[in-house]
Amino acid sequence: xxxxxxxxxxxxxxxxxxxxxxxxxxxxxxxxxxxxxxxxxxxxxxxxxxxxxxxxxxxxxxxxxxxxxxxxxxxxxxxxxxxxxxxxxxxxxxxxxxxxxxxxxxxxxxxxxxxxxxxxxxxxxxxxxxxxxxxxxxxxxxxxxxxxxxxxxxxxxxxxxxxxxxxxxxxxxx
Amino acid sequence: xxxxxxxxxxxxxxxxxxxxxxxxxxxxxxxxxxxxxxxxxxxxxxxxxxxxxxxxxxxxxxxxxxxxxxxxxxxxxxxxxxxxxxxxxxxxxxxxxxxxxxxxxxxxxxxxxxxxxxxxxxxxxxxxxxxxxxxxxxxxxxxxxxxxxxxxxxxxxxxxxxxxxxxxxxxxxxxxxxxxxxxxxxxxxxxxxxxxxxxxxxxxxxxxxxxxxxxxxxxxxxxxxxxxxxxxxxxxxxxxxxxxxxxxxxxxxxxxxxxxxxxxxxxxxxxxxxxxxxxxxxxxxxxxxxxxxxxxxxxxxxxxxxxxxxxxxxxxxxxxxxxxxxxxxxxxxxxxxxxxxxxxxxxxxxxxxxxxxxxxxxxxxxxxxxxxxxxxxxxxxxxxxxxxxxxxxxxxxxxxxxxxxxxxxxxxxxxxxxxxxxxxxxxxxxxxxxxxxxxxxxxxxxxxxxxxxxxxxxxxxxxxxxxxxxxxxxxxxxxx
Numbered sequence: 001x002x003x004x005x006x007x008x009x010x011x012x013x014x015x016x017x018x019x020x021x022x023x024x025x026x027x028x029x030x031x032x033x034x035x036x037x038x039x040x041x042x043x044x045x046x047x048x049x050x051x052x053x054x055x056x057x058x059x060x061x062x063x064x065x066x067x068x069x070x071x072x073x074x075x076x077x078x079x080x081x082x083x084x085x086x087x088x089x090x091x092x093x094x095x096x097x098x099x100x101x102x103x104x105x106x107x108x109x110x111x112x113x114x115x116x117x118x119x120x121x122x123x124x125x126x127x128x129x130x131x132x133x134x135x136x137x138x139x140x141x142x143x144x145x146x147x148x149x150x151x152x153x154x155x156x157x158x159x160x161x162x163x164x165x166x167x168x169x170x171x172x173x174x
Numbered sequence: 175x176x177x178x179x180x181x182x183x184x185x186x187x188x189x190x191x192x193x194x195x196x197x198x199x200x201x202x203x204x205x206x207x208x209x210x211x212x213x214x215x216x217x218x219x220x221x222x223x224x225x226x227x228x229x230x231x232x233x234x235x236x237x238x239x240x241x242x243x244x245x246x247x248x249x250x251x252x253x254x255x256x257x258x259x260x261x262x263x264x265x266x267x268x269x270x271x272x273x274x275x276x277x278x279x280x281x282x283x284x285x286x287x288x289x290x291x292x293x294x295x296x297x298x299x300x301x302x303x304x305x306x307x308x309x310x311x312x313x314x315x316x317x318x319x320x321x322x323x324x325x326x327x328x329x330x331x332x333x334x335x336x337x338x339x340x341x342x343x344x345x346x347x348x349x350x351x352x353x354x355x356x357x358x359x360x361x362x363x364x365x366x367x368x369x370x371x372x373x374x375x376x377x378x379x380x381x382x383x384x385x386x387x388x389x390x391x392x393x394x395x396x397x398x399x400x401x402x403x404x405x406x407x408x409x410x411x412x413x414x415x416x417x418x419x420x421x422x423x424x425x426x427x428x429x430x431x432x433x434x435x436x437x438x439x440x441x442x443x444x445x446x447x448x449x450x451x452x453x454x455x456x457x458x459x460x461x462x463x464x465x466x467x468x469x470x471x472x473x474x475x476x477x478x479x480x481x482x483x484x485x486x487x488x489x490x491x492x493x494x495x496x497x498x499x500x501x502x503x504x505x506x507x508x509x510x511x512x513x514x515x516x517x518x519x520x521x522x523x524x525x526x527x528x529x530x531x532x533x534x535x536x537x538x539x540x541x542x543x544x545x546x547x548x549x550x551x552x553x554x555x556x557x558x559x560x561x562x563x564x565x566x567x568x569x570x571x572x573x574x575x576x577x578x579x580x581x582x583x584x585x586x587x588x589x590x591x592x593x594x595x596x597x598x599x600x601x602x603x604x605x606x607x608x609x610x611x612x613x614x615x616x617x618x619x620x621x622x623x624x625x626x627x628x629x630x631x632x633x634x635x636x637x638x639x640x641x642x643x644x645x646x647x648x649x650x651x652x653x654x
Contacts (some may be wrong), residue, residue, distance in 0.1 A: 116442065117433045117454055129214035 018077040018088060018123055020130050027076050030087040032059045038113040045148035048171050071095045073107070075135040077114065077127065089114035089123065089132045095138050099112055103141025107132070110146055128161060200445050205505060215646060222644055226298040227305070227314075232268075246403075261608065264337065264550050271547055273312045275300050276329055280345035281368075284480070285503075290316030293343060294651040300342060308360060308540030308589060309623035311338065312405065322348060326355055333360050337547050338554075341366040342541065346403045347445040363546040363554035366403065371535030373407035374542070374559050375581065376475055376500060377415065378566035379533050383498045383521040385571075389472060391416050393492070397471045399464060399485070399508065400478030401426040401448055405499075409451055411563070414556055420457020422473075424448075426478075429463045432456045467490050475500040476508040484508035487517040496520035502533050521577050530578035537582060538562055542592045544620050545597025550608035554555035558600040565596035587624075594620035 023031065030120040036056055052058070064070045077089035090109040098104050109131060114123055132143050145163060147154040220226075233244060241242035242248050256262045264270045279293035297314030304312035315332070319325035329339060339362060341353060349366055356364040365371070374575055384391060396417065398405040401424045413419055431452045432438075440447040460466060464485075468474060472494045480503040490499060490509070499519040504526065511522040511529050523531035542562050546554050562635040569582045569589035582589040595617035601607040611619070634640040 020459050037439055041443070044443045108412070115434055116438055116449070 005156040017080040017118060017121060018126070019080070020075050020077050020127065023063070023076045023090065025064065025067060027087060027090075028060055028063045028067075031063055031076060031090050032056065034087065034090055034113050034115070035059050035063065035111065036109055042148050042151070045150035048173065049148055066094075069094070071138065073131055073138070075127070075131060075134070077118070077123065081119070088113060088118050089127065091127045093131050093135055095135060095140050098142075105139045105141055105142045107135025107138070107140030108146060109143065112145075124157065125161070207644070209505070218647055219643065220295060222653060223381060223561050226295075226302050227629070231640070247363075258422055262606045263334070264608065268311060269335065269337050270550060271309075271311050272336050273310050273340055273543055273547070274329070274332060274336045275304070275312050275340045276315045276317060277325075277342045278325055278344055279316055280348065282343040287345065290318050297342060300340070303536060304340075304540060304543065304642045305627045306540075307536060307624070308544045308594075309620075309626055310540065310543050322352060325352060326359070329356055329361050331625055333362060337411060337550065338363045338365065338543055340543070341368075346406075349403050350406070350447045357553060361552050363543075363551050365539065365542065365554055367535055367539050369403040369407035370554075370559055371539045371542075372404035372477070372502070372533070373411050374538045374563045375535055375566065376408050376502070377411045377560070377563040378478075378537070378570075379500065379523050379531060379581045380473065380475070380498070381563065381567040382570055383473075383500075383523070384537040385498050386575055386577055386580060387472075387520050389516065391552075394472040395470060396423070396473040396475065397464075397467045398422070398424045399426075399474060399476040401431060401451075402477065403554045404477045404502070405475065408445055408477075409455070411556065411560060413454075414560060416545050418457075419454045423456045423460065423467045424451060425464050425467045430456060430460050431469050432459065432461055435461075441607060448550065465492070470494050471497065473498040473500075475502070477502045478508060480506040480508075481505055482506050482508065482510055482513075485514070487513050489519035490514055490519055498535060499523075521580060523580065527584065531580050532583065533581065534584060536584060537566055537589075538593070540624075541593035541620075544590070544594035544624060546601055547615070548594065548609070548611075548619050548623075549598040549601035549606075549618055551598075551601040552606045552608065554601075555604055555606065557604050558597055558606075561600035562593055562597050565593045569593065591617055591620035591624055594624070 036051070036059060039049070039051045039055060043051050057119070066074050071094060073091075073093040073095075075091050076087050077086065077091075079086045079088040090111070090113060091109065093107055093109045096106050096108055098106050109128075112124065112127055112131075113121075114127070136141055144166065145154070145158050186536040193344060234240070235244070246312065250262065252266050256266060274579070275297045277290065277293045279290040280287045282288050282293045282296055284290075293316045294314055295315055301312040301314050304310040313336075317325060317328050319328060330582065333339070338369060341349065341356070341364065344352060349369065353364060353366045353369065384394065392413075394417065396412065398409055405424065409422060409424060409503075412422060428435065428437060431448065433453050433456075435452065438452050441452060441501065465645065468489045469492045474490075474493065474497070476499075478484055485499070485501060485508040487509070490497060495518070497519050498521045499509065500523045501509045501511075501514065502525045504525070507524040507526065507529075511524060514522045522529075522530070523533050525533055527534070542554070542559070545551075545562070546558070551558070564590065566582065567580075569586065569592055573579065573582070595613055598607070598611070598616040599613055602610045617643060631640065635642070
């Protein structure tokens with residue numbers, strides 16, 4: 001994470017503290033650490049999600065490819081006040097085809113991450129609403145979210161907002 | 175924090191007083207030798223006495239006929255009464271004064287995860303302290319529990335026999351969840367001494383240290399070094415006392431705890447108590463190591479590793495003028511008191527009895543339990559813990575406070591019943607007391623019950639029922 005400015009005031013928790021906009025090439029450097037935080041968090045839930053040693057090197061390319069991909073949605077959240085120009089969270093999603101099921105376009109939320117001080121303030125909900133709208137605008141007729149099965153916080157977050165389990169991915173190492 | 179025992183009336187001395195002058199590095203070797211000698215002696219005496227406590231009847235038994243009252247058939251009526259009204263168990267049985275000392279042996283003293291079997295002698299020693307200092311009948315109960323759930327259900331299952339539960343030597347962060355959950359499930363006070371006992375003693379000392387150096391809680395900047403059971407509880411109590419969360423910083427092996435530290439998401443899953451403090455504290459957004467945290471701080475409370483030099487003179491020099499330094503690791507504090515003073519510390523406290531200002535959980539838990547048991551409390555919320563700390567601070571004030579006296583010593587036994595009575599009053603005020611009495615009644619009761627064990631010990635020794643300690647076995651004595 002980039003060093004925080006010394007002696008900054010804690011963010012005000014009463015007002016919606018972020019602004020959301022599509023990611024640009026210039027955001028990649030700021031998003032990479034957040035992406036890695038999210039992947040390491042996933043590793044906490046399941047050793048089968050062990051983060052690769054070269055994950056950081058991979059991240060830049062993945063993010064840049066996503067920015068260039070017209071079938072994806074990639075939004076960054078910027079903080080408020082002293083953190084106005086700081087990326088404090090992001091959401092990544094892609095539109096996938098479903099050849100056998102209707103509706104045929106599925107918007108898949110791949111990653112949502114917010115720095116801890118921005119959690120529990122309705123920001124996640126706002127991110128979900130915005131990314132859903134963007135996926136819908138790209139033709140998606142159903143929205144799904146991928147996250148580790150053991151992440152109960154995510155289960156609760158999505159369940160509360162009308163999501164339910166549809167497919168399960170089971171794994172064993174080879 | 176090691177508990178140390180005051181010199182009670184009978185000639186039972188545990189630990190000898192050492193001069194502050196006798197120190198490092200030659201002194202370290204000598205202390206190691208002393209510790210080893212004490213250890214050998216403990217094994218000898220444990221073998222000789224075959225344990226440290228036993229149960230003793232408290233009713234007359236003139237002949238076996240009396241058992242028709244103490245036991246069947248008479249006792250059935252007592253059971254019927256309690257069956258009709260459970261609360262009567264506090265009147266008709268010893269439940270009112272009986273505490274379970276429960277451990278899974280996962281973090282015993284500095285020995286680590288040695289398990290419940292090996293934890294038993296420590297719990298016996300704790301039971302002895304409970305009796306001697308608090309007049310409390312405490313039962314050592316190390317539990318073999320395969321999982322936290324099993325531990326919880328076991329403690330819940332034995333609760334009907336007890337007026338309180340003292341959790342002991344349970345690893346962090348597991349101890350936080352177990353304490354919270356047991357406090358929620360049980361109708362009796364549940365206390366984890368490694369958190370609350372140490373934290374309450376620390377806060378008591380700090381209140382007087384602030385007084386001595388002319389500071390006020392809302393203004394100070396505090397660094398807590400070490401984020402284990404004790405310091406996390408201390409953080410919570412300080413915040414409850416009006417410490418500005420923005421001016422409180424925790425520092426652990428990874429440096430200053432803050433909301434954007436690399437491991438903060440991991441903490442959110444593995445250690446929510448520390449995670450919550452990461453979000454709440456360190457409002458200045460400082461990042462970095464201990465040295466950075468200490469710059470300009472008024473107070474440092476170190477409860478980390480027993481390695482002198484963990485806190486260094488030059489770091490203390492960067493603190494605010496007349497800083498307060500608590501170096502609580504045992505047996506070797508994070509910085510020796512004269513080093514801290516040489517670097518400008520106005521008040522220094524340690525966990526040791528041979529330096530001034532010993533922060534000792536034995537100042538707290540016997541009196542807290544005396545108080546909550548006398549009020550027959552259903553729980554021991556933080557406001558009671560804080561009242562214990564305040565009364566302990568007042569106890570020191572009655573003798574006069576100064577840089578070398580911010581806490582009562584273990585010899586100042588008159589403080590104990592006062593803390594007990596303050597705790598009982600606080601239980602009444604908090605609405606958790608089953609029994610309400612006046613302050614004077616609580617105080618008198620605590621005095622009587624706390625004085626009884628040493629009288630008992632004297633009588634038993636005089637009658638030859640407690641044999642005198644055998645001499646040290648010659649072969650084991652160390653030369654020099």
